[in-house]
Amino acid sequence: MNAFETAAPADGLTRRRGLLVPALILLLVFAALPTLLAGFDRGYFYQIANLALIFVLLSASMHLVTGVAGLLHLGHAAFYGVGAYTAALLTSKLGLGFTVTLPLSGLVAALVAFLVALPTMRLVSIYFAVATLAIGQMLYLVMLNWVDFTKGPNGIIVSKGFELFGFSLSGRLAAYYTVATVVTLSVIAIGRLSHSYYGNALRSIREDDQCADAMGVSTVRLKMEAFTLSAFFAGVAGGLWAHMTGYISPGDFKFSESILILAMVVVGGLGSLPGAVIGALLLILLPEGLRGLGDFRNIMVGLVMFLSILLLPKGLLGEVSALRLVRQQLGAAWRTAGPANGKGEGIGWR
Amino acid sequence: MTHLLEIRNVSRRFGGVQAVGDVTAHVNEGELVGLIGPNGAGKTTLFNLISGFTPLSGGTVAFAGRTISGMTPNQVARLGISRTFQNLRVFPNMSVFDNVSVGAVGALPQGAFGALFGSLHRRGRDRSAEISHRTWEALEAVGLTHVAAELAANLPYGQRKYLEIARALAMRPRFLILDEPAAGLNDTETRDLAAFIKRLHGQGLTIMLVEHDMTLVMGICQRILVLASGRKIADGTPDAIRNDAAVLEAYLGVDE
Numbered sequence: 001m002n003a004f005e006t007a008a009p010a011d012g013l014t015r016r017r018g019l020l021v022p023a024l025i026l027l028l029v030f031a032a033l034p035t036l037l038a039g040f041d042r043g044y045f046y047q048i049a050n051l052a053l054i055f056v057l058l059s060a061s062m063h064l065v066t067g068v069a070g071l072l073h074l075g076h077a078a079f080y081g082v083g084a085y086t087a088a089l090l091t092s093k094l095g096l097g098f099t100v101t102l103p104l105s106g107l108v109a110a111l112v113a114f115l116v117a118l119p120t121m122r123l124v125s126i127y128f129a130v131a132t133l134a135i136g137q138m139l140y141l142v143m144l145n146w147v148d149f150t151k152g153p154n155g156i157i158v159s160k161g162f163e164l165f166g167f168s169l170s171g172r173l174a175a176y177y178t179v180a181t182v183v184t185l186s187v188i189a190i191g192r193l194s195h196s197y198y199g200n201a202l203r204s205i206r207e208d209d210q211c212a213d214a215m216g217v218s219t220v221r222l223k224m225e226a227f228t229l230s231a232f233f234a235g236v237a238g239g240l241w242a243h244m245t246g247y248i249s250p251g252d253f254k255f256s257e258s259i260l261i262l263a264m265v266v267v268g269g270l271g272s273l274p275g276a277v278i279g280a281l282l283l284i285l286l287p288e289g290l291r292g293l294g295d296f297r298n299i300m301v302g303l304v305m306f307l308s309i310l311l312l313p314k315g316l317l318g319e320v321s322a323l324r325l326v327r328q329q330l331g332a333a334w335r336t337a338g339p340a341n342g343k344g345e346g347i348g349w350r
Numbered sequence: 351m352t353h354l355l356e357i358r359n360v361s362r363r364f365g366g367v368q369a370v371g372d373v374t375a376h377v378n379e380g381e382l383v384g385l386i387g388p389n390g391a392g393k394t395t396l397f398n399l400i401s402g403f404t405p406l407s408g409g410t411v412a413f414a415g416r417t418i419s420g421m422t423p424n425q426v427a428r429l430g431i432s433r434t435f436q437n438l439r440v441f442p443n444m445s446v447f448d449n450v451s452v453g454a455v456g457a458l459p460q461g462a463f464g465a466l467f468g469s470l471h472r473r474g475r476d477r478s479a480e481i482s483h484r485t486w487e488a489l490e491a492v493g494l495t496h497v498a499a500e501l502a503a504n505l506p507y508g509q510r511k512y513l514e515i516a517r518a519l520a521m522r523p524r525f526l527i528l529d530e531p532a533a534g535l536n537d538t539e540t541r542d543l544a545a546f547i548k549r550l551h552g553q554g555l556t557i558m559l560v561e562h563d564m565t566l567v568m569g570i571c572q573r574i575l576v577l578a579s580g581r582k583i584a585d586g587t588p589d590a591i592r593n594d595a596a597v598l599e600a601y602l603g604v605d606e
Binding site: 189192193196197198199200201203204206207208210211212213214215216217218219225229271319320 | 401403422423424427428432433435439441442443444448451452453454455456457459460461462464465466468478481517518521
């Protein structure tokens with residue numbers, strides 16, 4: 001018995017890493033980068049840094065639902081939007097501050113996700129992807145067309161910046177630190193979720209959900225949880241965005257944003273949290289860095305995405321190939337639709 | 351006395367095809383039972399009916415005194431029935447350790463809360479230690495500890511078979527269902543597998559196996575059920591089955 005207990009890492013997980021890399025990242029985010037930003041002292045750089053961090057959180061939250069649990073999610077930006085609108089409306093209508101609105105942004109987004117997941121979660125694979133696309137569009141159209149409540153295309157001005165127990169944190173550096181702290185804590189939480197036995201149960205659903213079911217994994221429940229948790233973190237990102245920019249409009253949360261977040265996860269590698277973070281940084285910083293190229297920059301970004309899928313099927317650090325995942329999902333849809341499924345209960349249901 | 355597994359008048363139709371018709375059988379605690387039959391006899395369907403994969407058209411299945419027909423596969427699994435698959439279904443993009451840990455975490459769930467805050471309190475730490483312990487124990491049982499960090503897709507076929515069994519064992523089942531464990535193995539590998547199954551059985555595990563390899567089934571099983579065209583045609587010791595007229599007829603046809 002001792003023979004194999006010593007062979008095992010402390011918690012038995014084989015992908016446990018050292019503490020050096022996380023320490024270096026923390027040093028970079030909380031010391032080196034702010035020093036650099038303060039040195040340049042240009043608002044534009046702060047904006048880019050904050051935007052990149054917010055997209056790191058969006059990408060990390062998508063990593064949980066798509067990379068780990070293997071659910072192709074095409075409406076993630078809508079939950080980001082729900083979080084942002086929650087923060088904006090609570091601020092403008094009730095005068096609440098950031099300390100209250102931020103957790104509520106996450107919770108409201110999670111609640112909406114939970115409610116829409118109830119009817120959709122039993123949909124199989126590609127049908128689920130189509131359902132998330134529809135949900136994303138519906139939420140976007142609500143933001144756009146419910147003018148009385150959301151002010152529609154005019155957007156909402158968020159009058160309050162970051163604050164903590166009454167102390168304003170809306171200075172450039174303070175705002176950066178606020179965003180960095182919230183994003184770092186959230187990414188650590190997502191890391192704990194995905195690098196745990198719980199995460200392994202989610203992965204098993206991605207790999208083969210019927211087989212996971214036979215191993216005692218409650219697949220429908222875990223999918224719901226992954227979807228809801230991921231929406232929570234997207235909502236938190238939305239709350240950050242609302243208080244950071246001071247103005248939000250539906251255009252920030254449309255379908256193309258969902259695809260951008262999906263691209264980050266795919267370029268970084270499905271199933272890898274560091275991959276999702278790197279993917280987000282790449283797809284936010286690259287277009288900014290290429291501003292000199294004018295309109296060509298979007299072509300360059302597209303080229304990077306295209307080449308990464310072509311040359312790196314598993315992304316930079318991924319566990320599973322994106323094309324394989326999609327093919328598997330189409331295959332699953334095909335299987336369940338065919339006569340081989342003894343249940344014979346309508347196409348695409350399980 | 352109640353049996354560990356009690357199958358009563360179970361049937362299943364797929365459209366016009368009667369895959370399993372009115373089968374009644376049982377498995378006692380501690381038994382090693384074989385299930386054989388010609389191709390298309392309904393063996394795998396019967397396994398799927400027991401493990402909750404396919405809903406029943408009629409009849410009931412009870413396990414340890416509880417009716418399990420109508421339960422989802424994961425509910426059945428958590429009651430202590432664990433299975434492997436005919437066409438080898440490991441999780442290819444996960445490490446060997448992670449594959450097996452899914453069996454352990456399936457039987458002993460760790461929730462999102464446990465994943466987030468488990469290391470902060472004693473119960474959470476004990477839970478992950480227990481999952482880890484069961485995982486290593488199952489890997490040890492099949493002799494795959496040395497490849498624990500390897501990706502499952504990279505293992506050779508024979509080892510993936512054992513990986514699948516390890517994953518099932520990590521659930522610490524009361525009843526293990528093996529669906530054609532020897533398919534695709536050569537004679538030596540099959541002999542090793544037979545010895546391994548016997549060893550598991552010797553440790554007190556109740557096992558049911560579907561197998562085409564007659565020497566394997568006849569060699570290790572205490573009792574054999576024979577299905578043909580979805581019906582049970584014989585149930586007895588290997589010796590009795592070998593000389594059973596109905597079985598010979600089903601396998602070889604009738605000499606007119």
